[in-house]
Amino acid sequence: MDSWVRFNAQSQAKEKLFRAVQYACTLLGYTLQKGGAGGDLLTKIKQLEAHVSLVRKLMRLGNSAEALEAAKRAIHLSDCVLRLCITVSHLNRAMYFACDNVLWAGKTGVLPKLDQTKWSQRSFRYYLFALILNLTRDAYEVKLLMERESRSGGGKGAWPSPSAPPPEAGEELRSPAQRFPGPAPVSALTNRLQRELRLLTTVLRCNPPLLLDLVRNLCDLFIPLDRLDLYRTGPGFVGACGLTSSVLSLLTILYPWLKLKP
Template identity: 70%
Template sequence: MESWVRFSAQSQAKERVFRAAQYACVLLGHALRKGGARAELLTTVQQLEAHVSLARKLMRLGNSAESLEAAKRAVHLSDCVLRLCITVAHLNRALYFACDNVLWVGKTGLLPHIDQNKWSQRSFRYYLFALILNLTRDAYEIRLLMERESRNSLAKGSLSSPSALSPGLDNSYSSSDSPSSPPDLVPFPALPLRMVRLRRQLHLLVTVLRYNPPLLLDLLKNLCDVFIPLDRLGLCSTGPGFVGACGLSSSILSILTILYPWLKLKP
């Protein structure tokens, strides 16, 4: 199995290039259809997209083994949230690749009686669940980094005092105000306080993503990818143009992580 995993890793870059070409064809077909291109040209682009998709499925034969190996490695992570999200995501990817292999067998005519629509829907469900887990993992890591950044800022004294972060909270009463004053006479400070907290959280989020390019790329890639199964499953109809743009964008981001391994999110 280890030799097959190494072989799959070597072909991953080619598969990403073919994926970018496939979704570029989807985007091109949508643009040509909007522009009123000839039917023959549209048919040619659709056939090219179908051939590229079939070639991708051939390249992904046996990728289930790679996902299972990744799941076995993720089981040993110390963080329980990361362990759960990454392990279950890899298991769902293994099931997704298995369904994709069945689809390839059906499309090549080796087993022509396979219900391709059923297997396609099944594969996209596994794919969607894996992406949701990946996004959950991204959100969890962002929260941890934001908390760490907040603690570091407090330790360096870069955050303002509580009174400064709560405009109007300490100045709501003058020195002559009585503690028994009716609450409806006190200016309402919640809205400015919430705005300050929101600005602080947005600043922390931008800081965390700015100094963690692997996390930023993984988040963008998963956000782009998640619209593909949502559209194919009929949960969020976005259209072929949007799906093609999302698929092409996520493919380019994946190629970047292969060309520059330090951009790949670990573990």
């Protein structure tokens, strides 16, 4: 099992490169169609996209084993939220890859009577569940880092300025709405939202792996949503999202320190 996982890891960069080519073809085909390109050119691009997709499915044979191994490692994490999100996400990825392998067998004629639409929908459902769990994990890590940043000094803006005049006698006993009639509560809410936004920006800027993982998962989310007819965005948007997430995945392979851990 370990030797297979090591061998499979060596082909991840190639698979991500083919994925980028596939979604680039999707985006290019949509752009040319909008530009009124000829039918022959569009047919060739769609054929290239289909061939690349089939090659990717071949390269993903056995990826379920790697996802199961990752789930076995994640189940020992000390943080219960991370343990749940990461473990269940890897299990969904394992099921997604298994359905994808069956779909490959149907497309190549090994299983000629396979209902490809049914298995495609099933695989995208597992993919969607995995992405939702990944985004939940990202949101949880952002929350933890924002709380840590706030405790270390990110919430200083909540304290009054030392140069501000002291409140009059009895004024501190009154509510903000009594002391500041009019739009003061709305202004306070706006200031709080601005502080939270600055804190979020600081956290993401100081944690490139988390930022890349969040953007990549958000881009990938639109792919199964479109394929499952839950939120139709069109081939152009799907192609752009898939190409962006593929490039970000290649970056994490080229520069391992950009990969979010654990």
